[in-house]
Amino acid sequence: MLLKEAAGWNQTEEDWRRLLRLQPDGCFGLECDGRLAATTTALIYDKRLAWIGMVLTLPEFRGRGFARRLMEHALSYLEAAGVQWIKLDATDMGAPLYRSLGFETESVIERWAGTPPEFASVSVSRYVPLPALDERAFGADRSALLADLARTAAACIGDQAFAMGRPGSNAPYFGPCVSKDEDAVSSLVNWFRGLYPGQCLFWDVPLENKAAVDLARRLGFRPVRRVERMARAGVRGAPPIQTDSASAFAVAGFEYG
Ligand SMILES: CC(C)(COP(=O)(O)OP(=O)(O)OC[C@H]1O[C@@H](n2cnc3c(N)ncnc32)[C@H](O)[C@@H]1OP(=O)(O)O)[C@@H](O)C(=O)NCCC(=O)NCCS
Known part of the structure; x- marks a missing residue:
């Protein structure tokens, strides 16, 4: 909750619990100095599609590559699961990271x-x-x-x-x-x-x-x-x-x- 509050987001504790219920092995955290410093969630809907969310790094830990490490970890998890497409809704802060990982904008929300x-x-x-x-x-x-x-x-x-x-x-x-x-x-x-x-x-x-x-x-x-809806193929072709x-x-x- 501290992570999402630092970003001013709207989720409640129940929203975190729901993600943990739906994909317990797809919710990742990175600890630093004994604190939860960064999070990323990967929710698999079916073979076709998975959704990345809750990409957050506490302000005092930003710029150290934590979000990138968690994203790469989540993408490996989804690739191992053989999911064909991976999508997410990107803020302006997150978009450069996703673009560098091969995500492309498909629409705006x-x-x-x-x-x-x-x-x-x-x-x-x-x-x-x-x-x-x-x-x-x-x-x-x-x-x-x-x-x-x-x-x-x-x-x-x-x-x-x-x-x-x-x-x-x-x-x-x-x-x-x-x-x-x-x-x-x-x-x-x-x-x-x-x-x-x-x-x-x-x-x-x-x-x-x-x-x-x-x-x-x-x-x-x-x-x-405003966020950009971005997509990246998980499986070639x-x-x-x-x-x-x-x-x-x-x-x-x-x-x-
Ligand atoms: C976006 C966010 C998760 C990045 O976390 P982070 O741990 O600082 O990110 P990293 O250190 O792994 O940086 C990853 C990339 O993001 C980009 N980036 C990070 N901070 C940036 C900044 N202040 N300005 C421009 N680009 C930035 C860089 O492209 C960086 O690439 P590099 O590895 O080539 O340097 C963090 O700023 C955050 O929590 N923001 C508020 C919530 C949010 O908007 N989350 C994204 C949701 S889609």
């Missing part, structure tokens, strides 16, 4: 913050997993992550759309959200707003999805930070991952994709 007013919308239904809808949008099977996130807060609009949300250290977090249409997303935002009335919410918006950008703006959200950017309205988190 912006964090938008806002306190939407209550508005009329259709009511949401109880959450049921929609694995085919999610896999088409994301490009890999992340059902284990979704099952874990769903324990906190999740809702559906029929079999057309779903959204999840969770608390954050700085603001409640809306996402992931996958939907075939924009109206369902506004109802899901209204549902999540109702769980945290009057509070500022975070929503990580993929800029490729113009409908998501327009909707976030209309609901009073504004961009506050691996077929590219197909995603459906038109149905991805909110990512699951920079540490998850």
Whole structure:
């Protein structure tokens, strides 16, 4: 928590615990002088895709090559597992390191913050997993992550759309959200707003999805930070991952994709 607080990030203890639950052997730390100085997590979704996250070095230990060593360790772990593609969401501070390790930018995600007013919308239904809808949008099977996130807060609009949300250290977090249409997303935002009335919410918006950008703006959200989504092949000649950017309205988190 000290590491992520030094970076001002939004994760809670539960977010760390979730990563440790989902990939206990993929969460790496580097100790120096008896202290945890740096971390990196590698979450394997399926043979096609793994996600790198929580790349953090305490400020007093930066510039000593710790992040590079942990990244190289995580990449060896993923290569040994034979994962075809490795992706991550890079801050400006992290991007030069990833570029030097062969990652290339594929899109941009912006964090938008806002306190939407209550508005009329259709009511949401109880959450049921929609694995085919999610896999088409994301490009890999992340059902284990979704099952874990769903324990906190999740809702559906029929079999057309779903959204999840969770608390954050700085603001409640809306996402992931996958939907075939924009109206369902506004109802899901209204549902999540109702769980945290009057509070500022975070929503990580993929800029490729113009409908998501327009909707976030209309609901009073504004961009506050930006990351580059980067990818690197883990296996030479691996077929590219197909995603459906038109149905991805909110990512699951920079540490998850
Ligand atoms: C990004 C971060 C993890 C780097 O940690 P670090 O342990 O200092 O990184 P390293 O010493 O291993 O440096 C790795 C590379 O990063 C780059 N880098 C690190 N600090 C840099 C700086 N202040 N300015 C420019 N480049 C920098 C360099 O390219 C360096 O490459 P080199 O090995 O050829 O010198 C650390 O600054 C941090 O925790 N930042 C806040 C959280 C964050 O943004 N994390 C990245 C999430 S995507």
